[in-house]
Amino acid sequence: MGIRNLKARRIHRKAKALWRDGHTERAARLALRALELVPPVESASVARVADRVSVLETLAQFASDLANHSEAQRRCDDALVLLEKVEPSASRDEWCVALLVHKGNSQRLSARYDESALTLAGALVLAEQTPDSPLLPAGPLNALGILSKDRGLYEDAGIYYNRALGLLTGHAGTDAPELAAIYHNLAGLAHVQGQFTQAEEPARRAVHSRRVASPPDPAGLAADLSVLGAVLAGQERFDEAAAILSEALALWRSRYGNRHYEVAVQLHNLAAIQQAQGDYSSAEATLGEALEIKRGILGESHPEIAAILNNLATVYSDIGRRREARECYDHAIEMFTQTLGEDHPSTLACIQNRHNLA
Amino acid sequence: MFRKIWTTAVLTATALGFAAATAGPALAGTRLNHCEPLVRR
Structure with missing residues (x-):
């Protein structure tokens, strides 16, 4: 086992270096090879699962970088399953917190906000219980801040961020x-x-x-x-x-080509700048390009798709194409309501925009 | 003798590698939000 693990680590290090330098496909292939060299084992010892967990974490990061959130979550879950069987310890708990934060963030980016809230709450609880790791809660706090912001809970977001900031400046300096x-x-x-x-x-x-x-x-x-x-x-x-x-x-x-998130x-x-400067045809084309990329990554129903549709509606409205503006607003409102709820600031803003068109 | 040295070397490397492998991102602040406009009329 020792030799295979050493080989896996070498390949894993190379994969990360390749990814940093932008050679994403080669990096992913190498990381998968490293994973094959360290098959799953059930063990109570962190040392025995560390190499596989480490590679899974890297694969999750690669997936997140490519906005493939469902794969990122799967890799995090695979790693967490291995760590669940391990004896609790500071290093095991730190790793679980990092993976839970990653998983929670993937859920947020997929607009699965309730699931994200549960995952991140679990991460924070674990982080606060882990002895001798005073900075550990900063990760979950920061992630909870972003989630709150995306959900329109701005005051909560500020509280989370400032707690994270206080922890980091207190322990690691300004x-x-x-x-x-x-x-x-x-x-x-x-x-x-x-x-x-x-x-x-x-x-x-x-x-x-x-x-x-x-x-x-x-x-x-x-x-x-x-x-x-x-x-x-x-x-x-x-x-x-x-x-x-x-x-x-x-x-x-x-780094990633023309179709990245x-x-x-x-x-x-x-x-938005093109629109503000009166260059409506460029604004329409640029929004169309952004919309196509995001649809390919996020699917048809996502708050970020709704935001682009809202903005496209305002461009159509600016140039007198009222029918198209109404269609885009109606589509955006339906999507915002389904994904964020009827009370979310974005939903309300879009409804107001639609009202002002009529 | 050689076998003992080799085994010790592997075990040492394994231990060091483990230390590196578990030095995961314990600290925070690696997640970033995105800013996109929502135009109001």
């Missing part, structure tokens, strides 16, 4: 690279509430932390640039926003 993600998320929370001025400082802090991080984190930087661009667009600083979003878009395209996010933000 310059800890992990803070970049919390600042990023705080910026996102302000953005969704239309507080674009307040959003700028945390967005810039996230970008700064990420730029000086070692080792470099180009995907994290692209994500932070994306938020900053969205925030500047909200402030109607369109030229600055477009430049930053274009930089983020180029980073994502070079993150590409769609940037396109959606760029379309």
Whole structure:
């Protein structure tokens, strides 16, 4: 067993390096080979399952990076099944928390909010019980913040983020690279509430932390640039926003090609700028491209699809194509209601938009 | 003798590898939200 495990680790390390450098298909093939070398064993010892759990975690991360959330969840579940049989210990519990956070996040991104809430609540409980790991609750707290934000529970989101921030600054200091993600998320929370001025400082802090991080984190930087661009667009600083979003878009395209989830996010933000600047035909085309990419990844019924339809409706409304605007609004309202509920801020905003059209 | 050295080497490497394998992302802040616009009229 020892030799196979050593070989698996070597291949696993290579897979992660390849993924970091953007060779995603080769990386995935190698990771699967590493998995084959370490078949599942039932054991009470973390050491005996560690290699397989580690590879499963990596495969879950690869799947998440490609927005394949159901596969990410499956890999997390496979890893959790192995760890369930292991004797409780700090390292086992830390690993379970990380996997539960990953699983909960995958559920959130699939708009399975109730399941996500349960998974993340479990992660937080476990994290708070794990001795000698004072920073461990920060992961679940941060994830619960994002979930709350997506559900329209903005006050709860702020509480979760600030708890995570307090934990991290208290134990790891104000310059800890992990803070970049919390600042990023705080910026996102302000953005969704239309507080674009307040959003700028945390967005810039996230970008700064990420730029000086070692080792470099180009995907994290692209994500932070994306938020900053969205925030500047909200402030109607369109030229600055477009430049930053274009930089983020180029980073994502070079890493994942033209049909990736993150590409769609940037396109959606760029379309809003085009619309605000009166370039409606470009806005319509860009929204169409974002919609097609997202439908391919998220399916036909998802709040993010509804958001694009809402925005497309506003473009149609701006250029007098009222029938198409009504159709898009009606479709968006139905989707928002089904996925987020009738009281969600996005649902209410879309209904108001529809009302204002008539 | 050689077998003993080899076995010790494998066990040591295994132990070190295990330490690396379990150093998972215990810390937080790896999840990021996404900002997308919802245009209001």
